[in-house]
Amino acid sequence: MANIELSTQPYKGTRDFYPREMTLRNWFFGKIRERLQLCCFEEYGGPMLESLDIYIAKSGEELAGEQTYNFEDRGGRRLAVRPEMTPTVARMVAGKLGELSFPLRWFSIPNLYRYERPQRGRLREHWQVNVDIFGADGFEADTEVISTAVSLLDALGAKKDMYRVHINNRRFFNDVICSLCGTDAEGAKKISKVIDRKGKVGREAYEKDMIALGVSADMIAKLDSVYSMSVTEAAALCPDSQGAAELLGLFSMLDKLGLSEVCEFDFGIIRGLDYYTGTVFEVFDTSPENNRAMFGGGRYDNLVGLFVKNAHVSGVGFGFGDVTLENFLVTHNLIPDDLYTGRAKVLVTRFDGIDYETYADLAAKIREAGVACTVYNGQQRKIGKELDYAGKAGFTHAVTMGTDEKAAGIVKVKNLSRREEKTVAVPDLADPKVFD
Amino acid sequence: MANIELSTQPYKGTRDFYPREMTLRNWFFGKIRERLQLCCFEEYGGPMLESLDIYIAKSGEELAGEQTYNFEDRGGRRLAVRPEMTPTVARMVAGKLGELSFPLRWFSIPNLYRYERPQRGRLREHWQVNVDIFGADGFEADTEVISTAVSLLDALGAKKDMYRVHINNRRFFNDVICSLCGTDAEGAKKISKVIDRKGKVGREAYEKDMIALGVSADMIAKLDSVYSMSVTEAAALCPDSQGAAELLGLFSMLDKLGLSEVCEFDFGIIRGLDYYTGTVFEVFDTSPENNRAMFGGGRYDNLVGLFVKNAHVSGVGFGFGDVTLENFLVTHNLIPDDLYTGRAKVLVTRFDGIDYETYADLAAKIREAGVACTVYNGQQRKIGKELDYAGKAGFTHAVTMGTDEKAAGIVKVKNLSRREEKTVAVPDLADPKVFD
Numbered sequence: 096m097a098n099i100e101l102s103t104q105p106y107k108g109t110r111d112f113y114p115r116e117m118t119l120r121n122w123f124f125g126k127i128r129e130r131l132q133l134c135c136f137e138e139y140g141g142p143m144l145e146s147l148d149i150y151i152a153k154s155g156e157e158l159a160g161e162q163t164y165n166f167e168d169r170g171g172r173r174l175a176v177r178p179e180m181t182p183t184v185a186r187m188v189a190g191k192l193g194e195l196s197f198p199l200r201w202f203s204i205p206n207l208y209r210y211e212r213p214q215r216g217r218l219r220e221h222w223q224v225n226v227d228i229f230g231a232d233g234f235e236a237d238t239e240v241i242s243t244a245v246s247l248l249d250a251l252g253a254k255k256d257m258y259r260v261h262i263n264n265r266r267f268f269n270d271v272i273c274s275l276c277g278t279d280a281e282g283a284k285k286i287s288k289v290i291d292r293k294g295k296v297g298r299e300a301y302e303k304d305m306i307a308l309g310v311s312a313d314m315i316a317k318l319d320s321v322y323s324m325s326v327t328e329a330a331a332l333c334p335d336s337q338g339a340a341e342l343l344g345l346f347s348m349l350d351k352l353g354l355s356e357v358c359e360f361d362f363g364i365i366r367g368l369d370y371y372t373g374t375v376f377e378v379f380d381t382s383p384e385n386n387r388a389m390f391g392g393g394r395y396d397n398l399v400g401l402f403v404k405n406a407h408v409s410g411v412g413f414g415f416g417d418v419t420l421e422n423f424l425v426t427h428n429l430i431p432d433d434l435y436t437g438r439a440k441v442l443v444t445r446f447d448g449i450d451y452e453t454y455a456d457l458a459a460k461i462r463e464a465g466v467a468c469t470v471y472n473g474q475q476r477k478i479g480k481e482l483d484y485a486g487k488a489g490f491t492h493a494v495t496m497g498t499d500e501k502a503a504g505i506v507k508v509k510n511l512s513r514r515e516e517k518t519v520a521v522p523d524l525a526d527p528k529v530f531d
Numbered sequence: 532m533a534n535i536e537l538s539t540q541p542y543k544g545t546r547d548f549y550p551r552e553m554t555l556r557n558w559f560f561g562k563i564r565e566r567l568q569l570c571c572f573e574e575y576g577g578p579m580l581e582s583l584d585i586y587i588a589k590s591g592e593e594l595a596g597e598q599t600y601n602f603e604d605r606g607g608r609r610l611a612v613r614p615e616m617t618p619t620v621a622r623m624v625a626g627k628l629g630e631l632s633f634p635l636r637w638f639s640i641p642n643l644y645r646y647e648r649p650q651r652g653r654l655r656e657h658w659q660v661n662v663d664i665f666g667a668d669g670f671e672a673d674t675e676v677i678s679t680a681v682s683l684l685d686a687l688g689a690k691k692d693m694y695r696v697h698i699n700n701r702r703f704f705n706d707v708i709c710s711l712c713g714t715d716a717e718g719a720k721k722i723s724k725v726i727d728r729k730g731k732v733g734r735e736a737y738e739k740d741m742i743a744l745g746v747s748a749d750m751i752a753k754l755d756s757v758y759s760m761s762v763t764e765a766a767a768l769c770p771d772s773q774g775a776a777e778l779l780g781l782f783s784m785l786d787k788l789g790l791s792e793v794c795e796f797d798f799g800i801i802r803g804l805d806y807y808t809g810t811v812f813e814v815f816d817t818s819p820e821n822n823r824a825m826f827g828g829g830r831y832d833n834l835v836g837l838f839v840k841n842a843h844v845s846g847v848g849f850g851f852g853d854v855t856l857e858n859f860l861v862t863h864n865l866i867p868d869d870l871y872t873g874r875a876k877v878l879v880t881r882f883d884g885i886d887y888e889t890y891a892d893l894a895a896k897i898r899e900a901g902v903a904c905t906v907y908n909g910q911q912r913k914i915g916k917e918l919d920y921a922g923k924a925g926f927t928h929a930v931t932m933g934t935d936e937k938a939a940g941i942v943k944v945k946n947l948s949r950r951e952e953k954t955v956a957v958p959d960l961a962d963p964k965v966f967d
Binding site: 101102103104105106109110111112113114116117118120121132133134135137138139140141142143144145146148149152164166168169172174176183186187189190191196197198199200201206208210220228230231232233235236238239348351352401402403440441442450451452455462465466467468469470472473474484487488489490 | 537538539540541542545546547548549550552553554556557568569570571573574575576577578579580581582584585588600602604605608610612619622623625626627632633634635636637642644646656664666667668669671672674675784787788837838839876877878886887888891898901902903904905906908909910920923924925926
């Protein structure tokens, strides 16, 4: 082995999941997986390395090249460590277009790599639930995707006042700009870009850029007013817009499903410019401490077409990352108190005078009852040290048997948190209630 | 979006997991996770990208450079897509040496990347269960690791005649070579390398290489004879060897735990040269169709020391990949027949005359009973087509409600595999037995 000074830190922007962190991640993704399966979504998975080309095709050379970890293999193939799951799933759908039955209801929980400066809620490696419906064009599917997002928060114990779903429609957004600024689709695209940057550049620069595109102060004021309109008021601005009809249809259906309480129209939701084609939404945390968009999604209608010419498979879905999810759970105190101690975990301690296999038999009996159990296998054979270890290593109970107990066919069962001890006959260890 | 001819194939040596394949992977890793937790192993996770240095430190520049996907980030850091989990876990243990309570019992199920020519059972990306005990020096831990490996096969339904555990000891192996070839540790190391290559180079080249190292034909014959010896006979060759004592102790304990039936001594098990320090084992499939080593492991005593000078944390464990595991399950017909259809999955079909929300209410009621359910959200609104879709998309039941049924407060529940239909009152949908 070489002599290198090695760091024990994980690579910048990535995390180690020690058992405690892993338990938490497994808990919330387990709840999410269970709920998605209850809603008939099927899990899929794809490779961590993909051809860089699929990201270039979706996002352009610059974005794909800059924001991904990419390199060439020895055959000169340009590979990327996947930065998102959508190109992979579009590729997979395209690859079995003739065999799959649409609508598809798919989800995945991949880890993803983005090459960017790590910051709160944005790391270089994160895990993301991806939920998509492919091949369902009606806004029933949009409604279902939004209700599924809400359902996942519900599965994690979130109350309705903890989050809010902000909804817009990209087609409607474009139509409003065309109508209020008196421009065509091409002009609207340029204006959209300026609007998208508004938050970053500040009000003054925004107005200057708008005026440079021929948008008058009056038009800017009219646009400003849309942000405080109800969905009905806003839709009335473009009565013939397909996007307006979609938006009204969606809100009507959300209302009938009892979801209007947690949903609102928000003209400020755009979500990038080259990807979404219809409904777009973002879910906000309502807590003053964490008041931010947690995740979002929407309808995109042409990704499968990147792989198969003339394929028309619509998609609508969302992605939800583990970092923002965990912030939300912590902020609202939604992590169960007994997450780490709720299930019994039993250590059988050892005395030197008794054979290992005697203890192994006890452990096997306890495991047969479905209770997690193992025999102490460290070198230190002093009961105090072993019990000390049991507590620190996360065991909930310790079973002790000395020579007297062995002769009598009994053991002592110690509840480590309650510091209670009881005597149990060996055959009774098969009863899981012993470790309640 | 750019105009590139995009392939729908995954990158060479990697796999897409469509829902059917994912269900299988989730099933066997789920069983394994459950069993490991029952044995008090705790799950951890680490990042997909690591500093290349940790692999170089373990395996040398050449091996780490050639067999990993590696590249430089923009800060000039040399990164690798992890080819194995052991350096990561050693780094993590080293990083919290003072806080962790030993012995640690840890497992992980990471995906790993190896840069090599894909072949049967060896792909570029695979998933691997990694099980390790850190900080337990006695052969109780070796025994436990072997019994855990057996227990995982048992959890997957394997019978005792389907596999066999071949066991050796690296210390013993070296001592036998020193003793039979009359050489020291340095000489034994060179001879070991030749023995390790025996299978690849063939008998003739092997003998030539041995003789070149001063090993006589007589010594070679003596070495040959060890391969057919019992563990007691072999141990008698070096009565003072610590390795022999370890091996005898291990076999005695395996016998007491009832494991000798599936375990045998095999002097041919070496498992690489620079890593393992004591017990080594490999689990073989006994089927004539798939007669090969499936996975293995052993004791390695100095990995944490790569990160923290003078740290002495022993490790013993094994890794088990999904590709070989799946081959084993298929060969022995261990995949449950009802894996894909065992749980009810209900599609609520739609007629045009009835509102979506009426059907959504039915679906919500069925889900409340814990049964997976959703409403058909495709465009085609013809009952025959919807039922056809239900069958193809993996639903087990369809619920239909026309205007007459709606008026009567009933639905029809169709079992799609048995082709049976029954009439159910709407409130009774809350009973999961309806979908038995």
